[in-house]
Amino acid sequence: MSRVLLIEDDDSVRRAVELGLRRQGHEVRTAMTGEDGLLRMVSFRPDVLVLDLMLPGMAGLDVCRRVRETDQLPIIIVTAKGDDVDVVVGLEAGADDYVVKPVRARVLDARIRAVLRRADAPVPAGAAPRVESHGSLSIDRTGLAVARHGEPVLLAPSELRLLLTLSASPGQVFSRQQLLEAVWEHSYHGDIRLVDACVKRLRAKLGESRTEPRCVETVRGFGYRFRPA
Missing domain, CATH: 1.10.10.10 (Winged helix-like DNA-binding domain superfamily/Winged helix DNA-binding domain)
Structure with a gap:
């Protein structure tokens, strides 16, 4: 079971995504702001961060950059449909993947499992020299x-x-x-x-x-x- 930290300020979206991920077998903690999310990272230590870019206070992009300064934790950003500029900027800030709203739990679950597989076993070593x-x-x-x-x-x-x-x-x-x-x-x-x-x-x-x-x-x-x- 993977540990997911979800940072999302919209109550309905946060509750729906949290419930959907729990049904898919993930342990989920949530935060409503970037500042709170960074604090929860310390106590919860997630396997993957799901991060909405549009947050009150500290923006999602700033959270992403802050995490990437010291941590290689897999990050999936959540964007509004059609926000192409935000997608590009978010990826360049260090996100590993993205999903668009409305978020479908099965799609997000698939992306989470994929980034965790990449983190656990990026490429088979095979016969390559050490x-x-x-x-x-x-x-x-x-x-x-x-x-x-x-x-x-x-x-x-x-x-x-x-x-x-x-x-x-x-x-x-x-x-x-x-x-x-x-x-x-x-x-x-x-x-x-x-x-x-x-x-x-x-x-x-x-x-x-x-x-x-x-x-x-x-x-x-x-x-x-x-x-x-």
Whole structure:
């Protein structure tokens, strides 16, 4: 049973989502504000955070950024339908996935279970060596750890799985849809913004940029590939 912290200020939405998740077998705690949610994180220590972006006081985006400063806890943001800008900004702030209102418990349950699978077992180690070196970047596939210039790089579950997926086949071009299926387990024609936002966050943490990629390279019109140093 997973532990879910739900931060949502709308009473009816909060109660409906909480009830639906409990019926799906999750242990749920709730908060109405971002400030209260951050406090509850300390005492409850959830496995996943479900976060509404539109909150009174501290905005959901600020909560997401605050959590990401010190924690790689999986985060799923909740947005109003059609808020495309909020989706992109939320993903770039560190969210692993998103759902739109009205929230359907079964959809949210599926997303929760998917992000937790990514956190628990990002990519099978297989026959890959324990530690790979790519210039200043080292990847420990067994220990699921990444370092740059010998310093640990803290990656969210989606970022880690994306890096492991790309680096497992250096030089191979992955389409965004292939990465959606491999990393987010979205087998349908999913939202490629998840991929692009995650690549942007990953590059930033690896000290790269879109104009100066060293490992994660854009193949215009196709997708991404890992370019070994």
